[in-house]
Amino acid sequence: MYRGVKKAFKKVFKSRGLTLLLPIVVIGCAAPAAYNADTGKVAIRPASSSLIQQGAVVFENYKRTRPISRDPSARAKVNRVANRLKPVINLPGARWEFEVFKDPSANAFALPGGKVGVNTGLLKIAQTDGQLAAVVAHEMAHVTSNHAQSRLQRNQTIALGGALLGAVLSGDENSQKFGQWAHKGGEIAFGLTFSRSQELEADRIGTLFMARAGYDPVEAITFWERMGASQENRTPELLSTHPVSKTRIQKxxxxxxxxxxxRR
Structure with a gap:
């Protein structure tokens, strides 16, 4: 959608002699990669205090409105994995919290500040601690890389463009479409999909985290192969936000x- 919006911005701004305003709209806030392949180092990027606060509010609301699993084996498994991963990740300001939700969909998520949710449905696919560690470490990598901030900045850029164009195109037949883009761009980043590059980066960093915690990173490959195989009958919710592809597994x-x- 972003490319389409950008193209439309260019066409409309140029047609109205407003090319000087174009950079304000189309330039996003791209962040450098969190993993440096040359040095092998992982950059830790703490989220802003406001974003951490928002993450905490969203997580508390989620816990109030969604059923929490009381299955002792499920909770023990998630806590066991979390307790091995947390010591290898030094994220300033993070208050890691893990919760297991009674939800049949195979999904997991993480919010700024270190709030991580795992659905019981995911545990049916992640059969071993190592496979679960692959998913949890991947989600934690999104947090340490501050990917949510990048998403939010991109959406704010789209929202700004929509607002400007709404003013410029008042009465124009396209104003409704741009208004919809502005509304969509104004939504908070939580719940939206990460970019392909962010997913691949979280894969790499996540495997480093799990290896440092003593897990064999090959379990990440096993997990995604199992997740991909599950597409034969249905499409788990996790695949809508974490697409499985031959390229991803090959990477x-x-x-x-x-x-x-x-690995330690």
């Missing part, structure tokens, strides 16, 4: 030696 295979070199 994990290529990165495996690097990740294994950091």
């Amino acid at each position: 994990l295979r290529e990165f495996l030696p690097t990740a294994r070199s950091q």
Whole structure:
């Protein structure tokens, strides 16, 4: 959608002699990669205090409105994995909190500040601690890389463009469409999908985290293969936000030696 909006912005702004305003709208706030392939180092990027606060509010609301699993085995498994991963991740300001939700959909999520949710449906696919660690470490990598901030900045850019165009195109036949874009762009980043590059980055960093916690990163490949196989009958919710592809699994295979070199 973003490319389409950008193209439309260019066409309309140029047609109205407003090219000087174009950079304000189309330039996003791109962040450098959190993983440096040359040095092998992972950059930790704490979220802003306001974003951390929003994450906490969203998580508390989620816990109030969604059923929480009381299954002792499920909770023990998630806590076991979380307790091994937390010590290897030094994220300033983070207050890691993990919760298990009674939800049949195979999904997991993480919010700024270190709030992580795991659905019981995911545990049916992540059968071992290592496979679960692959998913949880991946979600934690989104947090340490501050990917939510990047999403929010991009959406705010789209919202700003929509607002400006709404003013410029008042009465124009396209004003309704741009208004819809502005509304969509104004929504908070939580719940929206990450970009492909962010997903691949979280894959790489996540495998490093799980390796440092003592898990074999090959479990990440096993998990995504199992997740991909589950597409034969239905499409788990996790796949809508974390698409499985041959390229993704191949990237994990290529990165495996690097990740294994950091296993403790």
